[in-house]
Amino acid sequence: MSRSDERYNVRETEAKWQKIWEERKSFLAREDATRPKYYVLEMFPYPSGRIHMGHVRNYTLGDVVARYKRAKGFNVLHPMGWDAFGLPAENAAIQNNVPPAQWTRENIAAMRTQLKSMGLSYDWNREVATCEPDYYRHEQKMFLDFLKAGLVYRKESWVNWDPEEHTVLANEQVIDGRGWRSGALVEKRLLSQWFLKITAYAEDLLQGLKTLDRWPERVLLMQENWIGRSEGLRLVFPLDGQDDSLEIYTTRPDTLHGAAFLAIAANHPLAAKLASDNAELAAFIAECNRMGTSEAALETAEKKGFNTGLYALNPLVDGQKLPVYVANFVLMDYGTGAIFGCPAHDQRDLDFARKYDLPVKVVVAPQGVDPASIVIGTEAYSEDGVLVNSGALNGLGVSEAKARVIAMMEERGIGQRSVNYRLRDWGVSRQRYWGCPIPIIHCDSCGVVPVPEDQLPVTLPEDVSFDKPGNPLDHHPTWKHAACPCCGAPARRETDTFDTFFESSWYFARYAAPQETGRGFTKTAADYWLPVDQYIGGIEHAVLHLLYSRFFTRALKTCGYLDVAEPFAGLLTQGMICHETYKSADGKWLFPSDVEKAADGSLLETGSGKPVTLGRSEKMSKSKKNVVDPAWIIETYGADTARLFMLSDSPPERDLDWTEAGIDGAFRYVNRLWRMVVAPQMPLPPIGSPAPAAFAAAVEKLRRQTHKTIALVGEDLERFHFNKAVARLRELTNGLADLKSDDDGAAWALREGLEALVVLVNPMLPHLAEELWTELGHTELLVNTPWPVADAALLTEDSVTVAVQVNGKLRGTLDLPKDAPQDQAQAAALALPAVASVLNGKPPRKVIVVPNRIVNVVA
RNA sequence: GCCCGCUUGAUGGAAUGGUAGACAUAACGGACUUAAAAUCCGUGCGCUUCGGCGGUGCGAGUUCGAGUCUCGCAGCGGGCACCA
Numbered sequence: 028m029s030r031s032d033e034r035y036n037v038r039e040t041e042a043k044w045q046k047i048w049e050e051r052k053s054f055l056a057r058e059d060a061t062r063p064k065y066y067v068l069e070m071f072p073y074p075s076g077r078i079h080m081g082h083v084r085n086y087t088l089g090d091v092v093a094r095y096k097r098a099k100g101f102n103v104l105h106p107m108g109w110d111a112f113g114l115p116a117e118n119a120a121i122q123n124n125v126p127p128a129q130w131t132r133e134n135i136a137a138m139r140t141q142l143k144s145m146g147l148s149y150d151w152n153r154e155v156a157t158c159e160p161d162y163y164r165h166e167q168k169m170f171l172d173f174l175k176a177g178l179v180y181r182k183e184s185w186v187n188w189d190p191e192e193h194t195v196l197a198n199e200q201v202i203d204g205r206g207w208r209s210g211a212l213v214e215k216r217l218l219s220q221w222f223l224k225i226t227a228y229a230e231d232l233l234q235g236l237k238t239l240d241r242w243p244e245r246v247l248l249m250q251e252n253w254i255g256r257s258e259g260l261r262l263v264f265p266l267d268g269q270d271d272s273l274e275i276y277t278t279r280p281d282t283l284h285g286a287a288f289l290a291i292a293a294n295h296p297l298a299a300k301l302a303s304d305n306a307e308l309a310a311f312i313a314e315c316n317r318m319g320t321s322e323a324a325l326e327t328a329e330k331k332g333f334n335t336g337l338y339a340l341n342p343l344v345d346g347q348k349l350p351v352y353v354a355n356f357v358l359m360d361y362g363t364g365a366i367f368g369c370p371a372h373d374q375r376d377l378d379f380a381r382k383y384d385l386p387v388k389v390v391v392a393p394q395g396v397d398p399a400s401i402v403i404g405t406e407a408y409s410e411d412g413v414l415v416n417s418g419a420l421n422g423l424g425v426s427e428a429k430a431r432v433i434a435m436m437e438e439r440g441i442g443q444r445s446v447n448y449r450l451r452d453w454g455v456s457r458q459r460y461w462g463c464p465i466p467i468i469h470c471d472s473c474g475v476v477p478v479p480e481d482q483l484p485v486t487l488p489e490d491v492s493f494d495k496p497g498n499p500l501d502h503h504p505t506w507k508h509a510a511c512p513c514c515g516a517p518a519r520r521e522t523d524t525f526d527t528f529f530e531s532s533w534y535f536a537r538y539a540a541p542q543e544t545g546r547g548f549t550k551t552a553a554d555y556w557l558p559v560d561q562y563i564g565g566i567e568h569a570v571l572h573l574l575y576s577r578f579f580t581r582a583l584k585t586c587g588y589l590d591v592a593e594p595f596a597g598l599l600t601q602g603m604i605c606h607e608t609y610k611s612a613d614g615k616w617l618f619p620s621d622v623e624k625a626a627d628g629s630l631l632e633t634g635s636g637k638p639v640t641l642g643r644s645e646k647m648s649k650s651k652k653n654v655v656d657p658a659w660i661i662e663t664y665g666a667d668t669a670r671l672f673m674l675s676d677s678p679p680e681r682d683l684d685w686t687e688a689g690i691d692g693a694f695r696y697v698n699r700l701w702r703m704v705v706a707p708q709m710p711l712p713p714i715g716s717p718a719p720a721a722f723a724a725a726v727e728k729l730r731r732q733t734h735k736t737i738a739l740v741g742e743d744l745e746r747f748h749f750n751k752a753v754a755r756l757r758e759l760t761n762g763l764a765d766l767k768s769d770d771d772g773a774a775w776a777l778r779e780g781l782e783a784l785v786v787l788v789n790p791m792l793p794h795l796a797e798e799l800w801t802e803l804g805h806t807e808l809l810v811n812t813p814w815p816v817a818d819a820a821l822l823t824e825d826s827v828t829v830a831v832q833v834n835g836k837l838r839g840t841l842d843l844p845k846d847a848p849q850d851q852a853q854a855a856a857l858a859l860p861a862v863a864s865v866l867n868g869k870p871p872r873k874v875i876v877v878p879n880r881i882v883n884v885v886a
Numbered sequence: 887g888c889c890c891g892c893u894u895g896a897u898g899g900a901a902u903g904g905u906a907g908a909c910a911u912a913a914c915g916g917a918c919u920u921a922a923a924a925u926c927c928g929u930g931c932g933c934u935u936c937g938g939c940g941g942u943g944c945g946a947g948u949u950c951g952a953g954u955c956u957c958g959c960a961g962c963g964g965g966c967a968c969c970a
Contacts, residue, residue, distance in 0.1 A: 113969075199968080199969045252889055378887095527969090566964070676898045677899070682963085684898065686898080689898075754910075828905080832904080
C-alpha cells in the first residue's frame with residue numbers, strides 16, 4: 028500500500044503529541060528576566076461538568092496566541108483554573124442530593140479531561156480552583172486588609188426575598204416578579220450587608236480607561252457609561268410651612284424655571300417619616316418595594332407617584348410652590364435620592380407630568396426658534412439650546428446657564444457644584460452556602476469583629492443539608508458558633524458568603540504564584556507577570572467582571588500587594604456560538620443530533636421520521652437544545668479540526684454559526700494537508716539542501732507566495748485576524764498543490780513551501796503540525812521551533828496591476844512597473860481604448876493617479 | 887426605558903476611502919470508480935440587445951472615487967449591578 032492510500036489517524040496522533048508535550052514539560056512557565064514575558068489568559072470557566080462550544084472557541088483563541096507568542100520568543104504564561112463557587116452547585120444539591128463540593132470537584136475532573144483532549148498549551152502546574160481553602164483563604168485576608176484600609180463598610184441594602192422558600196433570589200431567579208421555583212410574589216427586603224468602596228476609585232477607574240488602548244472601543248464605552256460621571260448641582264429646597272428641607276441632585280440646573288414638581292425615592296428617609304402616619308403612602312412604598320431590584324425593571328415600569336401633600340419652594344423662582352411626590356423611578360442610591368422634575372426637557376419627568384396633570388413649561392429652545400411656537404406633546408426636548416421663559420437666564424446657552432445657576436446657588440449657600448457617579452458601591456454579601464465565607468464574627472457585646480488573621484481560613488463546612496429552606500450555614504449544627512476574638516464569649520459567625528465575582532477579581536494574579544501559601548501571590552511574581560498582556564473572553568463580562576478586577580487591582584495596590592495600574596493590558600471579546608434551532612411536530616425543541624436530512628432536503632426527526640421545523644440560528648443554549656457537544660466533535664474529528672473550524676470564516680469578535688458542513692470542511696482540510704506532506708507530488712530534497720541558483724518563473728511565483736504568506740499570516744495573528752490567516756494558509760495550500768513542474772528548483776520550493784505551511788499552521792493545528800514536522804524529517808519539536816522570517820527580497824513585486832476608472836467607474840486595468848511615474852500611468856490609462864471611447868476625443872477635466880493602485884479619469 | 891453592537895452572493899465571510907465578493911460552505915456539471923464515499927477539474931450576484939447596466943438593509947449627504955466617512959430610518963442581537 029502506498030502512503031497516499033493511508034489515512035490520517037487523528038486520535039492516535041493527537042494523543043501521542045499531547046503525551047510528548049506533557050513529558051517534555053513544554054508549557055511550564057518560569058520567571059526569566061532574559062526574555063520578554065507574555066501573559067495570555069482566557070476567562071476561567073465555571074465547572075458545569077462539560078465544556079461547551081463557547082469554551083472551545085475561547086480556549087482555541089487563547090491557545091493560538093500562546094503558541095504563536097512562544098514561537099516568537101516570548102516567555103509565555105498561559106494558565107487555566109476553575110471559577111468554582113456559585114449557584115448551580117446549590118441547585119444541583121437541591122435537585123440531585125449531591126453535596127456542592129463533591130459535585131464541583133467531579134465536574135472539574137471531568138472538564139479537565141475534556142480540556143486536555145483539546146491539546147491546549149496550558150501550564151497545568153498553575154491550575155487553581157476557587158472553592159478550595161488554599162485559594163479562598165487569601166481573599167479572606169484581602170477582605171480584612173481592605174477593611175483596615177477603609178475600603179469596606181456595612182450598610183442596609185435591598186434584596187429579592189422569596190417569602191415561601193425563605194431565601195434571597197438572584198435577579199435571574201425572579202421571573203415576572205415571582206420566584207422561579209416557588210412562584211411566590213417576590214418582596215424586597217432590607218438586609219445588613221458588606222460593601223466594597225469601589226466608588227472611592229470611580230474617577231481613577233474612569234481615567235484609567237484612557238490607558239487601555241488595546242481594549243475594544245465598545246467595552247471602554249460600556250465601562251464609561253457604567254461609571255456614569257455627571258456634573259451637576261446639589262440644591263436644597265425649603266419645604267413650605269415646615270422646618271425641614273429637601274436636598275436634590277440635578278444635572279440640569281439650567282431648567283430650574285421649568286420645574287413642575289419634586290420627587291423622592293420610595294426609600295428616602297422623608298418618605299419613611301411621612302409613611303409612619305399615612306397608611307396609603309405606606310402601601311405605595313410597599314408596592315414600590317415589590318418591584319424587582321434591576322434597573323431594567325425600574326425603567327420599564329409605568330411611572331407612578333404619590334402626592335405627599337407637601338410643597339417645596341423653588342429657590343430660583345420667588346413664591347413658586349412645587350408639589351412633592353414619592354416616585355417609583357427615583358433611585359435612593361443615585362445622587363441624593365431626590366430630584367426636581369422639569370417635564371419639558373426630560374422624558375421621564377414628562378411622562379410623570381402627563382399622568383398627574385402637572386404644568387409643562389418650555390425653558391430651553393433651539394437657537395433661533397420662537398419659544399411660543401414650541402409645543403411639547405409626548406416627547407421632551409432634551410437637546411442643546413438657548414434659555415427662554417427663565418428671567419435673568421434668558422438668552423444664555425444651556426452650559427452657560429448651568430454655570431450661572433450653580434454659581435448663584437453656591438453664593439446663596441443653598442447649593443454646591445457636585446460630581447456624581449452612577450457607579451454604586453459593590454455589595455459583596457450573598458445569603459448563600461456555596462461561596463467563600465466572610466471572615467467576620469458577630470458578638471452580642473463587641474459587635475462586628477473581624478476574624479484574626481491567624482485563624483484564617485474560615486473554612487466552609489462540607490457536611491451540610493439542603494433539606495430545610497434557607498442558607499444551610501444558618502442551620503448547620505456547629506459551624507456558626509465561635510468564640511468572640513475580643514472577649515471570648517460565645518458568638519456567631521457571619522453566614523453570608525462573598526459574591527463569586529470576588530474570586531474572579533484576583534485569580535489572574537494568583538496564577539503568577541499559585542503555590543504561595545503566605546499571601547495570594549508574591550509581589551515579585553505579580554510585578555513580573557502582570558498585567559495580563561492579552562485577556563480573552565465573552566462580551567457578557569464587559570462591565571462587571573472587568574470593572575471589579577480593575578477595582579481589585581487598585582485596592583490591592585493600595586494595600587501593598589502589587590504595583591501594576593491595570594490588570595488587563597489587552598482585551599479580546601469573542602462572539603457567541605450560534606446554531607439553527609429545530610422543533611418537532613408537537614412544538615418541542617430538538618437537539619441537532621436528533622434531526623436528520625431526508626433525500627429531498629427536508630428535515631426529519633431521527634427514529635420516528637416525523638417532520639421537523641427549522642428555526643433561525645440562535646445562541647447555543649440548553650433551553651433551546653441547539654447545542655453540539657464538543658466532546659463528540661473532538662472524538663469524531665479531532666481537536667485540530669474543531670480548532671480550525673473555530674478560527675475559520677468568522678472574525679473572533681463576531682458571532683459564529685456552527686454548521687455540520689463547516690466542520691466537514693475543516694476536517695477535509697486537515698486530511699488534505701496531511702496527504703500533501705505524507706505523499707507529495709514529487710520527492711522532496713533532504714533538509715538543508717542548498718537552494719538552486721535559479722528557479723523557473725512558475726516556481727519563483729510560488730516562492731513569492733510562500734514568503735508573502737509568512738509575512739501576512741504573522742500580521743494577521745498579531746491582529747487576531749485568525750479567519751484571514753486561515754484563508755491565506757488555504758491559498759498557499761492551493762498554490763503548493765498546483766505546482767506541477769518537477770525540476771530540482773520545484774522540489775526545493777515545494778519543501779520550502781510545505782515547511783512554511785506546517786510551521787505557520789502550528790498555532791492552529793498543533794497536533795497535525797508536529798506530526799508533519801516529523802514527517803518532513805525534523806527531530807526538534809515544533810513547539811520549540813521559532814517563527815519563520817520572510818525573505819524581504821521575495822516580498823516586493825516589480826509590476827503591479829492598476830485599476831483605471833472613468834468618473835469612478837472601472838473601465839479596465841493596466842500592468843505597470845512598480846512605482847511607475849505618475850505621468851506614465853496617466854498616459855497609459857488615457858491610451859486604453861475603453862477610456863478613449865468614453866472621452867470621445869475631448870481632453871479629461873482632471874486625472875487622479877494613486878501610485879500602484881488606481882487612475883481615475885474625470886471626464 | 888437606557889446604553890452598546892451588527893446588517894455585503896444561496897451561506898460564513900474578504901476588501902489602509904481606490905478593481906466588491908479573497909478564502910471557504912452548500913449547489914450544479916465533469917473526471918476517476920462496477921458503484922458509492924473520498925479525491926481532482928470546472929461553473930458560480932442580478933439583468934442584458936453581449937456594447938453594457940444595476941448591485942454591500944433603506945433614504946439623503948461629503949468626495950475625483952463610499953461596503954468603508956456624516957446624518958436620518960428600519961430590522962436583528964447583547965448588557966442593565968444577586969447567573970457567571
